[in-house]
Amino acid sequence: MGDDDRRPAPEAMLRLAKAEEAQSDRGRLKIFLGYAAGVGKTYAMLEAARERKAEGRDVVAAYVESHGRPETDALLQGLETMPKAWVEYQGVLLPEPDIDAVLARKPRIALVDELAHTNAPGSRHEKRWQDVEELLAAGIDVYTTINIQHFESLNDIVEQITDVTVRETVPDSLLDLASEIRLVDIPPDELLQRLRDGKVYFPEQAARAMEKFFRRGNLIALRELSLRRAAARVDEEMRAYMESQAIPGPWPAAERLLVCVSGSPFSERLIRTTRRLADEMNIPWFTVYVETPGSGRHLQENRERVWKDLRLAENLGAQVSTLTAASVADAIIDYAVQHNITRIVVGKPAKSRWREFLRPPLVDQLIRRSGAIDVYVVSIASAEARPGAPLEKAALPMPFSRYMASMALVAAATLVCLPFRGVLAPANMVMVYLLAVVIAALRLGLRPAILAAFLGVLAFDFFVVPPHLTFAVSDTQYLITFAALFAVGVIISSLVSKVRERAEALREREAQTNSLYYLTRDLASAASMEAIMGAVIRNVGESLHAGVAVFLPDGERLKVAAAGTGAAAGEKELAVADWAFRNRRPAGRGTETLGSAEFLHLPLQASGGVLGILGVKLEDQAGYRMPRIRRLIDAFAGQAAMAMERVLLSRKAEEAQLLEARENLERALLNSISHDLRTPLVSITGALDMLREEGHELGEGARRLMMDTASEEAARLNRFVGNLLDITRLEAGAVRVRKEPCDIQDLVGCALVALERRLGAGKVVVHLEPEIPFVPLDMALMTQVLVNLIDNALKYSPTDSDIEISAGTAGSLLELEVSDLGPGVPEKDLTRIFEKFYRIQVPEGVHGTGLGLSICKGIVEAHGGGIRAENRTGGGLRVIVTLPLI
């Protein structure tokens, strides 16, 4: 049992296997990690590259920035340097690595300096690390350099330490992905000395920021960060090794962290904090955003922020989800339970007391329902979130007309009240104003309704409460009425508007469900790729108000397989779709890759691989960043991919079935053919052998018989080979029908001449209708048809019976009949006798090839005519050939 305990945990093995598998066809990433510019990262990278080169590896400098340092330039000597791609941006040419050139060159190792660089707008990717990922995915090893402050999760700490905002960041997952991290370290004093010696280069515009940055304290702190990061990495490797070797050790139980973002400016910090926590504990973490009817979904900048937050979390390695629910707390707890979350991270509320009283903060709700799950409350700094962060804009103003309308409502209420001023108590007239507020809330939305409540109070005071036409109030009791009117107005407005929003959300949800349902229904009935693409284009286009195109692979390249109206995709879109197809990742508008495209390109991912690309061009540009729309498009793509795979699979199954049927038929044919070819040879070789060996001993009669048999069999063999050739030519389409107007009399004559030797006198009776016009036909081929038919009739009819050939016109057709007095054919076989190698039970001594009638059928059909057989009423078979007269 002791051995069993020492066995590595299956999950650990699986993880390791996956990592190895991912490594096997991906390139390996080696990161030269420093803590500041000037520590010698590029130098170290080049040195390592030279070593590899000396070992005989294929090394290429895809992009190295020497900043004119002679030592660096010297190291570059002797390394193959790829030309840079120059991207023009606002009149300036900016150098970028030429990814396509490197992919085409496909070196073993590529050097790409400055991993955190942001690419010039218009490049394929936003960030250089995405370029690097593409190189890795193509199986190229990449050496790259980066400073510690550029990692996402450390971004805010660095800012706190140095007071410098670092905008160029890379996801931490890259660090995890790296197969090797080389820490390039020199003591800060030495670095500062180099700086003073002018050995460290900065772009001019950054010089001032750098001065601020290169303070000894900063450098020490950054150095510690980088050392710790590298050490953590070593620790992880150690742990992985211990796990794989089943060395018992203290690893954390299966814990999982969940952080909840709301689109508030603090979410970003919350996410980074959670990532650090998760890192420290080495456990997976999740990020959710809960969309509620009242969560201000429709506010543009809120949506953008949520979208950014979720992207950030994804980059930091979280599993990201968006939920829709009425209650945020319920949704989070449900999600946490489903995903075995052990700890939930939430921000410390910043709301004022009285608002807390109105609605208990999320933290309280969570704690009350969390059960076994721990809740971590993280404090977040005050509203001055971070300098340089995008300014929080006010909510989009409501259309002005709505406020006008709400004023009009108050005015109308006042008009209604004025006549009754002396009659009714003012307290009753408050109700009229309340009505106006409710109507405003129902029709105009929250803010206009609140305006109505406010104006209502003023109007009530001014017009209704004595003394009239002044805001002065005679009876102070009315102040309570005012306050109540306003409070009730506001509460009703917010309630009504909430109900309205909920209804709207429901309607939207229902519309989504419906559109998905319609698509699924259409897809279920679609039996071909064309039908599926039609259904996808129609449904997706209608429900999203979008132009839709489907791209399918055609040989090496992707091709527009179908496109809806307004979804014409040019070469550029094709290239983007191609990229998405090859990399199995979304690309184009609304993504990080090739964002300048017009379409959002989603891979149609089925279980068997990516089948194609769904391109969506939304009319509403904001839609690309709405999680709701993205989810819907994802769902559409998923459904489409499933339907396509189903059609492809069923097509494959059909093909396999057809192939099997054909193979069976071919086997039967080959058997039949070899039988028919060999049988005559038996008689011929037998007869020849007999004649050669014992010819002189045989009587004259016996010799004659042998030779006649051999001769007949040879003729039969010849006929069979001829028939085989004919049917092969017919089936291969090698027979050209050359129609010329022909005399039917001539046709019959030719057939009879050809059969001359086989005909006894008077056995064929010909009935030709007088005045048959010339019929367009191929004389040679139709003669063969007639010969075959007459030959068949001769074979199957009693020796002394007549054969009738008749011809006449019927409408626009020529009818040519050959009738015999033979046994006929069983009704069920009447159509099958025209099939290849089909033979009915035949009288003794009759040899057929089973091909004659199928040749006839082939020729007649090639003429655009038809052939059929029927049993004659008096016995015997009649074969009728019909040919068009014109």
Place this chain on the structure above:
Amino acid sequence: MPKENNPPRILVVDDEPAIRRFLRTVLDSEDFSVHEAENGHSALAAAAVLKPGVILLDLGLPDMEGVEVIRRIREWSQVPILVLSVREREEDKVRALDAGADDYLTKPFGVAELLARIRVSLRRSMQETPEPVYRIHELEVDLSRRRVVVRGGEVQLTPTEYELLRLLVMHAGKVLTHSQILSRIWGAAYVEQPHVLRVNISNLRRKIESDASSPHYIITEPGVGYRLRAEA
């Protein structure tokens, strides 16, 4: 009269030794003088040197197309050429005949058939000027007096019908392709209009055949052309 003493020379052109051996056996026994060639070039040389009475030619030769051999021989000689080929398609026959071949036999063929065709060819090539009166069964064509008699009674033919019949008689036993007949009687412009020919053949048959649906004199070679029956 042909010179009885010298047996007619026959040149056999075929790349298959088995076929050559078989033909030599058959023809030797009929007292022909047989010479062999196994490809196109040696056939052309032999034809020039030997001046054979008949050439039996296979179309599928290793070095050049049989039709090309016919064309080259026809540049300088009218020696009867009998094509023996496994190619049974009508366009192959037409190509060979149009190039100048006199007859076409599809392999495998009967020995009697072959000998009959050889004799017809020899006879045709040896009579310098055809007999003025041609007789077969009950059909009599007097070329010098432009008279056609069937079963004892004179038949009135249109000038075109007579020309057609005369052409067939002049080449009795030999297949004339559609285009050969059309170009000689109607002119080269009519080569693509076989319809005229069919109508005239149909009319001609009605006048000289006893049963037009099983013609006895004018034989249709489907897809190739027409032939006047030569042997009695």
